[in-house]
Amino acid sequence: DAKTTQPPSMDCAEGRAANLPCNHSTISGNEYVYWYRQIHSQGPQYIIHGLKNNETNEMASLIITEDRKSSTLILPHATLRDTAVYYCIVRGGIQGAQKLVFGQGTRLTINP
């Protein structure tokens, strides 16, 4: 599985958009970009995933560059409850090679 690089921490003001970057320069053509977050003392929560097109759901938007070497997770109107560790994960499409490989993630703090 391709590795990802994320900043260790970020701050964002409540009500503003939080933009979390992720580099995955060794991603291969059949690998998906996944984002999960983990709020203290809870299991990881799925946010969004994509292959090459930008994606949007009720939680967030995922912007993937055309060369697929990086992506950005956007939380459009951050709230205090969005404070969590956010993990960017590249996940293989080969049957049996579908485990999620977590890195250290980005600790996002939303400030009032």
Added chain:
Amino acid sequence: GAGVSQSPRYKVAKRGQDVALRCDPISGHVSLFWYQQALGQGPEFLTYFQNEAQLDKSGLPSDRFFAERPEGSVSTLKIQRTQQEDSAVYLCASSPWGGAKTEAFFGQGTRLTVV
């Protein structure tokens, strides 16, 4: 319930004891994963099942760790002769079918403390 259920939520074991951790995946989910998360770290992959078949156990740290899913639904992670370094949160996840294009849903985890 609608989500992945793990039990117990908390377990304290004396060093050398055997423990068994249970995971009830979302009904009908084919894939099941176990992860270990040490304090302050991201989850580390342990093992993966597709139905009852254990397709990947490359992350199990030693032969003291054993996982099973005999009927393709409930799974048990067993740790024999627990050591202090086994203290961690053990997470279970399930997804509807094989392949990387469907998300995995995680349980709340079991926090194991070995004293």
